[in-house]
Amino acid sequence: MQSKTTSGAMLEAMREKPPLVHCITNYVAMNIAANVLLASGASPAMVHAAEEAGEFAGIASALTVNIGTLSTQWLDGMQAAAKAATSAGKPWVLDPVAHYATGFRRQAVADLLALRPTIIRGNASEIIALAGGESRGQGVDSRDPVEQAEESARRLAERQQAIVAVTGAVDFVTDGARSVRIKGGSVLMPQVTALGCSLTCLVGAFAATVPEDLFGATVAALATFAVAGEDAALGAAGPGSFAWRFLDALAALDGEALDARARVSIA
C-alpha cells in the first residue's frame, strides 16, 4: 500500500480498506450521509440507541456525533459512544448543529465537548459561537462568513486540543498551530440539506483511515467535497440535480484527480 501522505493517497487507502464509521447523525442527514460515505468508499452505520451506541463504538473505527435532531435518549447514546471511542483511542468528530439555539443544545454540546472530541466540524456561525464569539446564527444554516470564524476556530482548537474545521465558501482547518484554507465546492452545496452533516461523517471516515494524521485526514475530506462539488455543479440545473450528481462525482473521483485539483493553501 502506498504511504498516506496526500489527500489522494488517503482516498485510495480508504477505498482499499473501507472503514466502518459509526455515525450518530440526525434524521434529516441519515440517508444522504450514508450515501456520501458509500460513494466515497467507506462503510457507514447509523446507530444511535443508548442501549447499543457505546458497544458499537467499540466495533467501529471512528465515531461521528451530530446534534441536529437531538433528544434525551439520543444524547445518552452520543455520550456512551464518545466515552467508548475515547477510551479505545479512536477518533471522534463532533458536529455542533445550531448549538446556540436552545438551552438543551447548549448544555448538550458543553457535555460533549467535555468528552474531548478529536475533531470539531461546523459552519462559521456554529464555530464562532462555540469559541464564545458574537455569532449571527439562529437555526442550522450559517449567517456568518468563514473568514470571521478563523480566529474563533484557532481559539477553540487550542482550548479543546482538537482539530477544528469551519466550512463555507472557503473552508478553514486548524489545530491551533497550523492552519489551511480549502477552496472549491459550489454555491449549490448549502442549498442541499445536510451536506455539512454528511461531510462530518466523511471526516470520520478519513480519520478512521489515517488516525495517525487527523489534520491531514480532515483536509482530505474537505478537499474531496470541494472537488466533487465543482464537478457536480457543472451539469446541475439546481439543487435537485446537484444532489445526485454530487454522489456520482464523489464515486468517480480518484486519488490522482483529487491531488491534482485540490486547492489547499497555508493560512
Ligand SMILES: Nc1ncnc2c1ncn2[C@@H]1O[C@H](COP(=O)(O)OP(=O)(O)OP(=O)(O)O)[C@@H](O)[C@H]1O
Ligand atoms: N458558498 C459556498 N461555495 C462553495 N462551497 C460551499 C459554499 N457553502 C458551503 N459550501 C460547502 O458545502 C459543504 C457543507 O458546508 P456548510 O458550511 O454548508 O455546512 P452546514 O452549514 O453544516 O450544512 P448542513 O447543516 O446543512 O449539513 C462544505 O463542503 C462547504 O465547503
Ligand SMILES: Cc1ncsc1CCO
Ligand atoms: C434542517 C435540519 N434541521 C435539523 S438538522 C438539519 C440538517 C442540516 O443541519
Ligand SMILES: [Mg+2]
Ligand atoms: Mg451543519
